[in-house]
Amino acid sequence: MESYRSKIxxxxxxxxxxxxxxxxxLLGKGREIAERLGxxxxxxxxxxxxxxxxxxxxxxxxxxxxxxxxxxxxxxxxIINFKHNLVRLVEEEKPDIFxxxxxxxxxxxxxxxxxxxxxxxxxxxxxxxxxxxxxxxxIRPAFTGNILAHIKTKTKPVMTxxxxxxxxxxxxxxxxxGAVIVKEAEEPRERNVKFVGKYGTRKLNIADAEVIxxxxxxxGSPDGFNLLKELADLLGGVVGSSRxxxxxxxxxxxxxxxxxxxxxxxxxxxxxxxxGSPQHLAGMKDSETIIAINVDPSAPIFxxxxxxxxxxxxxxxxxxxxxIKARKVRKC
Ligand SMILES: Cc1cc2nc3c(=O)[nH]c(=O)nc-3n(C[C@H](O)[C@H](O)[C@H](O)COP(=O)(O)OP(=O)(O)OC[C@H]3O[C@@H](n4cnc5c(N)ncnc54)[C@H](O)[C@@H]3O)c2cc1C
Numbered sequence: 001m002e003s004y005r006s007k008i009x010x011x012x013x014x015x016x017x018x019x020x021x022x023x024x025x026l027l028g029k030g031r032e033i034a035e036r037l038g039x040x041x042x043x044x045x046x047x048x049x050x051x052x053x054x055x056x057x058x059x060x061x062x063x064x065x066x067x068x069x070x071x072x073x074x075x076x077x078x079i080i081n082f083k084h085n086l087v088r089l090v091e092e093e094k095p096d097i098f099x100x101x102x103x104x105x106x107x108x109x110x111x112x113x114x115x116x117x118x119x120x121x122x123x124x125x126x127x128x129x130x131x132x133x134x135x136x137x138x139i140r141p142a143f144t145g146n147i148l149a150h151i152k153t154k155t156k157p158v159m160t161x162x163x164x165x166x167x168x169x170x171x172x173x174x175x176x177x178g179a180v181i182v183k184e185a186e187e188p189r190e191r192n193v194k195f196v197g198k199y200g201t202r203k204l205n206i207a208d209a210e211v212i213x214x215x216x217x218x219x220g221s222p223d224g225f226n227l228l229k230e231l232a233d234l235l236g237g238v239v240g241s242s243r244x245x246x247x248x249x250x251x252x253x254x255x256x257x258x259x260x261x262x263x264x265x266x267x268x269x270x271x272x273x274x275x276g277s278p279q280h281l282a283g284m285k286d287s288e289t290i291i292a293i294n295v296d297p298s299a300p301i302f303x304x305x306x307x308x309x310x311x312x313x314x315x316x317x318x319x320x321x322x323x324i325k326a327r328k329v330r331k332c
Contacts, residue, residue, distance in 0.1 A: 009090070042095070063178055
């Protein structure tokens with residue numbers, strides 16, 4: 001039997017019958033840390049009727065062991081059920097490091113677990129490193145994204161939430177072997193919170209979009225988003241925004257890209273009338289191809305853009321739309 005020097009936990013997240021992609025991103029980083037520390041990487045699955053085959057996927061993506069819970073307690077987002085059972089597992093297994101996704105679910109759950117375990121939590125990390133002493137360095141933006149803070153936690157486990165789309169998954173390796181341990185869930189005794197159901201009509205999933213056409217203050221009014229929507233629809237994409245239009249009430253917060261909004265990594269990001277503040281760049285600079293349209297040739301967005309168009313978006317975008325439509329007709 002292999003003996004490990006440390007134990008790293010990754011909490012996976014289930015979404016629409018499968019694993020949320022952040023689960024694989026966390027396993028990718030967890031694997032890197034485990035290699036560095038000579039550690040064992042353990043994934044935790046909390047769901048209802050999750051098969052062992054599904055858990056094997058987590059092993060192919062880097063886990064050494066999977067703790068699998070199947071219970072009706074986890075069929076809804078009742079956070080107290082998750083918290084109670086995670087705290088029990090941590091007390092039993094005593095991991096050194098515990099990674100959770102900085103999704104709505106993870107952001108709600110991780111602080112509760114950390115508080116119950118009386119350990120520290122570093123939220124919203126964008127990178128993790130191991131120093132020469134074997135201690136985890138948690139890296140996250142601070143002071144509105146102008147500096148990157150490097151944080152160490154003295155208590156164990158070192159708990160951290162990690163932003164979606166900032167880490168890379170390992171390549172899938174179906175030759176990897178590992179164990180799936182079935183665990184019994186326990187119903188918490190505390191009944192301070194009554195779960196009444198799941199509400200909400202969120203449909204936009206900007207973080208997973210492959211094409212994003214984003215607008216900023218340069219749009220001048222909410223109507224400008226109609227033009228961006230036309231371009232986004234033609235490209236099979238969605239509309240994004242800098243914070244200014246959100247603050248102005250031109251578009252809803254779920255469209256916001258940046259430090260206090262969504263982190264995105266699409267194949268194509270078109271920034272229209274966006275200056276390129278550090279807070280905006282923090283959310284989109286890793287996009288595969290960036291096109292910027294701005295009247296000001298000195299706008300900082302051009303420093304990160306692969307293609308820059310200096311011009312009025314109300315002249316440039318209609319030309320782009322016309323050209324794309326013409327090409328689509330020619331293709332038919
Ligand atoms: C704590 C904190 C968190 C923040 N979080 C975020 C965040 O998550 N996301 C975010 O985006 N910002 C965030 N901000 C705000 C950020 O600092 C900037 O204020 C914001 O990004 C600026 O938005 P903008 O580029 O749309 O506007 P501006 O900086 O005003 O830029 C507008 C641009 O449009 C150009 N323009 C004008 N007219 C046209 C035209 N007709 N055609 C083409 N170009 C034109 C101008 O040349 C200019 O470059 C945050 C700030 C703080 C303090």
